[in-house]
Amino acid sequence: MTGAPVDPARVHALIVGVERYDAGAPWDLPGPARDAVRFHRLLRAAGVPDDQLRLHLAPLPPYVPDAPYAPADQATVRRVLVRELAAAQGQVLWVWWGGHGVLDRAGRLRLFCADATTADKLGIDLDSALERYASDAVPALGEQLWIVDACETFEEDLAFREQLPPDTLPVGHRTLAHRQTLLRAAGRGRAAANDPGRGTGLFSDVLLGLLADRAATLPAPPDPEELFPAVRTRIAALREAGRTLQYPAIRLQSPERTEELPAAAPASPEPAEGRPVSPLQRAVDALLAYPLMLDPTERQTVVAALDPGVTATLPRHPKARTDVAGILTRLGRSRPEVLWELFDAVVSVDDDLGLRTELDAALRAFEASVRRPGDRK
Numbered sequence: 001m002t003g004a005p006v007d008p009a010r011v012h013a014l015i016v017g018v019e020r021y022d023a024g025a026p027w028d029l030p031g032p033a034r035d036a037v038r039f040h041r042l043l044r045a046a047g048v049p050d051d052q053l054r055l056h057l058a059p060l061p062p063y064v065p066d067a068p069y070a071p072a073d074q075a076t077v078r079r080v081l082v083r084e085l086a087a088a089q090g091q092v093l094w095v096w097w098g099g100h101g102v103l104d105r106a107g108r109l110r111l112f113c114a115d116a117t118t119a120d121k122l123g124i125d126l127d128s129a130l131e132r133y134a135s136d137a138v139p140a141l142g143e144q145l146w147i148v149d150a151c152e153t154f155e156e157d158l159a160f161r162e163q164l165p166p167d168t169l170p171v172g173h174r175t176l177a178h179r180q181t182l183l184r185a186a187g188r189g190r191a192a193a194n195d196p197g198r199g200t201g202l203f204s205d206v207l208l209g210l211l212a213d214r215a216a217t218l219p220a221p222p223d224p225e226e227l228f229p230a231v232r233t234r235i236a237a238l239r240e241a242g243r244t245l246q247y248p249a250i251r252l253q254s255p256e257r258t259e260e261l262p263a264a265a266p267a268s269p270e271p272a273e274g275r276p277v278s279p280l281q282r283a284v285d286a287l288l289a290y291p292l293m294l295d296p297t298e299r300q301t302v303v304a305a306l307d308p309g310v311t312a313t314l315p316r317h318p319k320a321r322t323d324v325a326g327i328l329t330r331l332g333r334s335r336p337e338v339l340w341e342l343f344d345a346v347v348s349v350d351d352d353l354g355l356r357t358e359l360d361a362a363l364r365a366f367e368a369s370v371r372r373p374g375d376r377k
Helices: 032-045 074-087 126-133 202-213 224-240 279-288 296-304 320-334 336-349 353-370
Strands: 011-018 053-058 092-098 101-103 109-112 123-125 143-149 179-184 249-253 258-260
Touching: 011 032, 011 074, 032 053, 032 092, 032 202, 053 074, 074 123, 074 126, 109 126, 123 126, 126 143, 126 179, 143 202, 179 224, 202 224, 224 249, 279 320, 279 353, 296 320, 296 336, 320 336, 320 353, 336 353
Parallel strands: 011 053, 011 092, 092 143, 143 179
Antiparallel strands: 101 109, 109 123, 179 249, 249 258
């Protein structure tokens, strides 16, 4: 049925965009609420009734959404998933989610809600939600497209003080009545890049552009096997430009098939000959995942925040990758401790949780690789 005309009156959507968390400023993520509103506009323009577009936001000031919205706390979103939306009568379900996420130790994607704190990481178990919506707990909504722009960083890499507790949704008896397409932004173990200057997720921006190009066929979900290669191609171009390390993934589940379409590259980046990525290359990639490091002016602002006695001796180059590699190499050889001044300068401008986690791990690995016996720890 995907791609066939659909009566807008038989379409429902859950649209979530979380930019602000109870965890405080370190979790701020400018972009997801704005992306969610853009997606809301697309479905509204396609004729989907307002009361069937469930918009749940936690926007960061000064952004003020131009559409009415409900909160994005766990209790509210869980109630919608378990009680309200599951009972909806209709043909098509769209789910859009933007915000922070983590891949837990069981390999399940956990999506944090607006009331998450560092001590109480409230969220939704995406895999549990998918299981519920593929069961007889959801008698209608046979055609489903789930779109998730969130990090899939490994839980153990985030050094949480406590493991995430189980928090599954109730699931009915499995059936063959539903078709589910799940499109995930990051790929297993990877961060989903955000552009705080433009207030958008890179994946969300790509996908919203592709959906806008297909506006004439909405609100019917597009053919996923036509859409996904276009997404993958555009994200690959952003990787080549050094703006992200993510690899989007898609899973198709229907009565006829259950499979994940092949990824464009292996989960762990390795050179063609199979030699593991060096600590320097990992650190370069982690820095260039920040959009600000691609802009010469913003990159200079970061460098200017370092010790003047160090910056005077740094080699500089107009090309971003060459410049970053030279800076890291010089700091590694002469002043490894200044790597953490560099870290502080970058995250003070863009405090994306997933990017910060990878940069921290990459700099630690790089620092360990250049330390000599007897160096101060």
